[in-house]
Amino acid sequence: MGSRTPLYELHQKTGAKIVDFAGWDMPLHYGSLLEEHHSVRKDAGLFDVSHMTIVDIIGPDAGAYLRYLLANDVKKLQLGKALYSCMLNEQGGVIDDLIVYFIAHGHYRLIVNSSTREKDLAWLNKHTGHFHISLHAKPELAIIAVQGPNARCKLLQTASFAHMDTIAQLKPFSFLTKDNILIACTGYTGEDGFEIILPAHEAIHLWQECMKQDIKPCGLGARDTLRLEAGLNLYGADMDETTTPLESNLAWTVNWDDAAREFIGKQALITQQAEGINRQLVGLVLEDKGVLRSHQKLIVIEGQGETTSGTFGPTLGQAIALARIPVTNQTQCKVDIRGRLLTARIVKLPFVRKGKILV
Amino acid sequence: MSDIPSELKYTKTHEWVRLDDDGLVTVGITDHAQRLLGDMVFVELPDLMEVKAGDESGVVESVKAASDIYSPITGEIVEVNEVLSETPELINTDPYGDGWLFRMQPGDESDLEELLDADHYTDHVASEKH
Numbered sequence: 001m002g003s004r005t006p007l008y009e010l011h012q013k014t015g016a017k018i019v020d021f022a023g024w025d026m027p028l029h030y031g032s033l034l035e036e037h038h039s040v041r042k043d044a045g046l047f048d049v050s051h052m053t054i055v056d057i058i059g060p061d062a063g064a065y066l067r068y069l070l071a072n073d074v075k076k077l078q079l080g081k082a083l084y085s086c087m088l089n090e091q092g093g094v095i096d097d098l099i100v101y102f103i104a105h106g107h108y109r110l111i112v113n114s115s116t117r118e119k120d121l122a123w124l125n126k127h128t129g130h131f132h133i134s135l136h137a138k139p140e141l142a143i144i145a146v147q148g149p150n151a152r153c154k155l156l157q158t159a160s161f162a163h164m165d166t167i168a169q170l171k172p173f174s175f176l177t178k179d180n181i182l183i184a185c186t187g188y189t190g191e192d193g194f195e196i197i198l199p200a201h202e203a204i205h206l207w208q209e210c211m212k213q214d215i216k217p218c219g220l221g222a223r224d225t226l227r228l229e230a231g232l233n234l235y236g237a238d239m240d241e242t243t244t245p246l247e248s249n250l251a252w253t254v255n256w257d258d259a260a261r262e263f264i265g266k267q268a269l270i271t272q273q274a275e276g277i278n279r280q281l282v283g284l285v286l287e288d289k290g291v292l293r294s295h296q297k298l299i300v301i302e303g304q305g306e307t308t309s310g311t312f313g314p315t316l317g318q319a320i321a322l323a324r325i326p327v328t329n330q331t332q333c334k335v336d337i338r339g340r341l342l343t344a345r346i347v348k349l350p351f352v353r354k355g356k357i358l359v
Numbered sequence: 360m361s362d363i364p365s366e367l368k369y370t371k372t373h374e375w376v377r378l379d380d381d382g383l384v385t386v387g388i389t390d391h392a393q394r395l396l397g398d399m400v401f402v403e404l405p406d407l408m409e410v411k412a413g414d415e416s417g418v419v420e421s422v423k424a425a426s427d428i429y430s431p432i433t434g435e436i437v438e439v440n441e442v443l444s445e446t447p448e449l450i451n452t453d454p455y456g457d458g459w460l461f462r463m464q465p466g467d468e469s470d471l472e473e474l475l476d477a478d479h480y481t482d483h484v485a486s487e488k489h
Contacts, residue, residue, distance in 0.1 A: 032397075
């Protein structure tokens with residue numbers, strides 16, 4: 001038996017197919033992955049992401065500490081704003097990607113991946129050094145995501161959030177707190193929506209309220225097809241400790257504005273830029289019929305590459321993948337799918353954004 | 360509980376087999392298999408050719424995974440269900456009907472005796488769960 005979120009029994013009652021994910025018993029789907037995917041692109045879907053790791057950083061040096069640990073710069077945050085960043089090792093490789101929320105002076109919250117929990121906590125603890133801070137993991141909190149073009153209006157119809165104009169106005173990467181609930185306009189689907197961090201005992205109630213508003217429960221299967229169509233990386237697949245943000249379509253998440261800021265991995269990235277970056281993460285759309293998966297070899301003129309994630313994109317109606325390939329001007333490549341060489345188009349990400357196909 | 364029609368025969372690799380009036384057999388994958396795999400998005404149908412029992416004869420792909428289909432008997436594949444290239448989801452909605460995969464001329468009708476009946480297939484499915 002794996003770890004279970006506070007919503008586990010609800011998922012069972014709703015007919016979820018439960019699978020193991022990073023040691024957690026999580027819903028893969030509730031009947032049809034394709035239907036759940038389409039609900040999020042066209043209406044509103046509900047995700048239990050309480051398996052993810054929440055860590056609060058508290059203390060007068062919290063900002064300085066995070067400016068050292070993260071490749072993006074928390075200095076640019078105002079209260080009530082969040083940002084997406086990678087956390088790097090000394091070689092510039094990605095230890096994890098995360099979102100950090102600026103809750104109050106001396107108080108930041110990180111949400112990191114569940115599969116990297118132990119590694120991340122060890123790393124965060126290892127580098128507290130001379131900073132006056134304390135780290136607080138928050139396993140008592142649950143996270144519910146509501147995503148889709150109707151997520152906003154449906155959430156506002158729940159009893160918990162009725163008449164909250166402040167939520168109606170919340171812009172991407174902004175958040176607010178109400179009692180002990182944090183509502184952020186963030187997500188992993190490429191659609192409008194929210195991620196809500198709240199005490200475990202309140203999560204069941206909120207989930208049921210959302211279902212009453214006809215927000216459809218969606219599992220990890222749909223979460224993966226949605227994020228891939230949205231061109232969003234999955235740590236462990238699309239990047240890991242052997243890849244830098246510059247090779248992972250995440251150069252934009254590294255902030256260089258303050259030349260005096262030292263952060264772990266900075267020198268390695270500078271060296272990599274000076275030597276020339278010869279790999280890139282791109283999108284692929286399969287032209288022939290088939291399905292792209294991870295670890296499929298591919299060929300461009302400049303050499304070999306490999307898919308890092310792949311799936312069938314339900315909104316596109318075609319197989320798509322993220323792939324790490326040599327830097328190239330080519331617009332097509334050949335992918336080896338079970339011994340046959342099939343043609344794929346090389347595209348800029350994302351494939352889909354706000355329900356629109358862009359490739 | 361998955362549906363296991365009593366009049367069909369089955370393989371341990373979750374194909375079903377029906378002996379038709381014209382002497383051909385029709386082959387598909389079971390309700391249990393389609394539930395395990397999830398929403399189908401692509402089917403690679405086999406070529407029209409002679410196969411031995413156990414030969415790889417096509418692939419069904421769901422969003423989650425690709426799964427090889429194995430010929431249940433020795434014989435010749437004489438027809439494939441072309442409709443599945445446009446609507447692979449028929450395997451999910453009607454695995455024993457419109458979701459059929461291919462039809463074969465059996466090489467030797469005694470191969471059919473080797474297949475599992477519904478009860479034995481039910482036991483086999485139960486034993487695979489853990």
